[in-house]
Amino acid sequence: MKTLYNVGKIVNTQGIKGEVRVISKTDFPEERYKKGSTLSLFQDGKLVTDLTVASHRKHKNFDILSFENHPNINDVEKYRDGILKVSEDRLTELPQNEFYLHQIVGLTVQDEEKNTIGKISEVMSPGANDVWVIERPKKKDLLIPYIEEVVLDVDLENQLVTIHMMEGLDD
Template identity: 30%
Template sequence: MENEELITIGRVSRAHGLKGELAVMPLISDTEIFLHLDEVYVKTRAATERKKIKAVRRHKKSLLIRFENCETPEDARLYRGAEILVKKSVIPELPEGVYYRHQIIGMKVYTGNDEYLGDVTAIIETGSNDVYAIKGADREYLIPAIKDVVKEIDVESNRMIVELMEAVEE
């Protein structure tokens, strides 16, 4: 495999139908990228391998993907839980102030007073805004991803500055 960084853009939730399709839950907001891919990398517990895409279509909140040489439900079941990755160069640049999940997860989080809170471990999608789960040395924080709380995100230095609300600090 080439040395270019791979980015996770989806996760296989289950096999779908009788033709070897995989139901994939996208992990990026711009799902249009899936419709234009010729190949992806699939990361299972055993290995990461390059797969040629035979077909992609939208289905409810997920996407249905067929790989070459994946023709039966039994073939498709082998990929349950696998991550779908692409080369970083494939995903488009986002406008300023908009970030991909992989850019946020793992970021170091500090208060405006330079107090280290922890690392972003997950992004929870809610109806109105995302919430960042931050794991510190002695506690966890749930920080709403809104401008009143998240004051600065610096992807280059892998650093986020937040202003904690009173209820969060208690």
């Protein structure tokens, strides 16, 4: 079975012409919501249907989508609270040193001496760079910035991240 990734949630309809308001969960809305893209709609954890994007625009904090063969509000009202997903084979190839969230969360983190520090539990994006949250046994979580000076190597094959413990990181 193909792995599917959440790209957004339909929170409401928009107007009467079959548009829906989506709270986006993707870093690539232009790619995911472009005309002709196929999205899988899930409700209560079950696949309901595949939808083809007919149009996309931004409005306030929402992505507004319409789907082929869904010309009015009555066609899309039933999709409210649905989760839009994309299959793994439709993920975009990322540039070097960029990763999808699902590739990073769960990786084991070690220092340069190969001492295990913990596992990445979350990625936060508070500002200029991402911050990786490392869950450590019997210690409080360690927050590390995703910058070259700290994250030395990300080995997806071996599920391992090597970091340099800069002074002040573990205070």
